[in-house]
Amino acid sequence: MDKIELKLVWLYPDILNLHGERGSVQAFQKVAENLGISLEIERIDNYTDKIDFENTDIIFCPPGELKVIPEVKKSLEIQKEELEQYIKDRKYLIAVGTTGSLLAKETIREDNTKIEGLGILDITGQERKMVLGDDLHFLIEKTKQEIIGSQIQMIDFTLHKAQPLGETIYGYGNSGAGNEGARNLNVIFTNCLGPVFVKNPWWTEAILKDAVLNKISLFSKEEYTIENKSFETTKDFIKRKPQIT
């Protein structure tokens, strides 16, 4: 049997370069190997480089300095429609630490200036006056996995309509209120560092396995075009037919 192939895009490794999170990319490579998945990793180094969303399964955004976020956002907006489709297709977009600001609606800096994010997650950020460094231990709600690492909190996040990624067992999480990270479909934000996917390979494994399933289901969707169309027309017929009184 051919190896299952996935592709991970490592977004702006030099620009989003904090807290050794390149290790998480290495972790995806290592765990994929253990699972027998052939994982292609592509570095997107420059803002002018295009992302091949259609053939990508996981986009990893490491933490970066807050000042770079507007430029990163600008570059992704060039491919806004493709990004939206990518998210609808339940593919993975993962942001760690400060890069949560990229996915948020906006972040207010300490000097009250505003950084606008992509608004993919209904969360907002507020830059802290003092950095908070501590351990972080939380439970992912969806998979019931315990995750451990540390966090360097420079921004407090408030969740609006977005679902939390998990509940804190120990640590500050988004804002000290017991929730950690955020999630919308497979768009994931976590404050957890470690590198988070090195320290928690069970989570890395879960994401890779789910990305494989997602790829298979997307493939099936394409394969069953006629059946899918039949499904839609039948649904429409049911909706429109006269009711029996």
Added chain:
Amino acid sequence: MKLPFQIALCIGKAIAIAARIVDNNRGTNISGKIATKLCPNFINHFKKIDYNKVIMVTGTNGKSTTTNLIAHTIAKSGRKTATNGEGANMMGGVATTLIKNSSLSGKFKKEFLILEIDERSLPAIHEVLPARNLVITNLQKDQVQRNGDPDFIYRKFEKVINKEITLYINNEEPRSKALEDKAGQVVYFSVDKNENSFEKNSFYCVTLPCPKCNHKIEYDYFNLESIGNFHCSNCNHSSEEKPQVKITNIDLENNQIECGEELYPITYTTPFYIYNYAATIAVAKQMGITSEEIASGFKTFVNPGERREILTYKGKTIHYLRMKQENPETLQSAIDTVAKDKNSKAIFIGFYEVKDFLPYYSNTFYFFDCNFQDVTKTPVEKYIVFSKTVCYDTANRIIYDGADSSKIEIYDYEEDISVILKKMDELKTNNIYILTGMKPYNKIKSFLAEEATKNG
């Protein structure tokens, strides 16, 4: 309680004398700490300070050595200097230095004031002591629990630099060099490509965002982990082609460096030190110190805070390399030193939880800002990894960079260091490296001394 300057100064002087009597090695900043509490803007009240001859040295790495080297070089030239000791680089330490070097009326008695300044304290100290000379050694990742990211410190520096300041900056360090536009005068110090320079081609190597435009910084080569001839991929931010002070030749055989047309003797030859020497030449020349005087200073300089130590124990040579926690550059520097030794060796690694202040935490992610491949490619008989909490993360890090896991022994305790060190006796190799912090090292040292006494 708020007291007049004069009274606060007298109290400060009395405390300084008392501290010296109790323990000459301690209390480096206690008198200044108290005096600044008793009198607001205490430092501002000192007289006869020529701000053109006040040199502040700040930055992530190398500030203690550079301060000591500048102070020693200027003092050796016959000028009267005052300087603060290591660990006294905040407001209290600066105040203590002034207390010790002033008359009872608050007149500063020396010509030059050379101060190591903590990065976070720089704005507050500079506000009350507006030095006209500022040396920034470099600006790198460090102490994330305090600083978050390098931009946090960059913004602190930005607040301080003005057109009255002469800025001495590393020509090959992109972050601090970006502060150049704000200063009145800039003196660039530089080290040319040399036999220790290297390139990084690994897929997982990362650089940094340009401090001016946030695009990618590219390096032509590296002299240190994130220091080397650079240019931005987008704007014109880059190393100067003709920096005023450039070390063009490093003669390791004869322990000397060449700068301009002069040769200077050096005692310490690691790449970090060469930058410290370059910074010192830059400052000293600006202060009117001659090349001969600088050379004389370099010749007699001994660094009190040297990070390397060599011990012998039962015929084994033990190289101790001190590292600062949460500081990838110093860790990388230690790793590079080990990697240069191509002989068979054993490596003891004791990285610890971070316990600088509450909350203590188990940060290990900075290991992944460093590269261990060059070490794991050399012949290593055994890796002995110890510490209560983070030993497994440490072991995992070196496995990620190619270490053979069958050669790794992990000890998840630290109380009884003797069990770990007895491992030394079992090793075939006589070549031992220890990478850990000062506290565990002192424990190791005491144990080895006790063992040596027991064994006659």
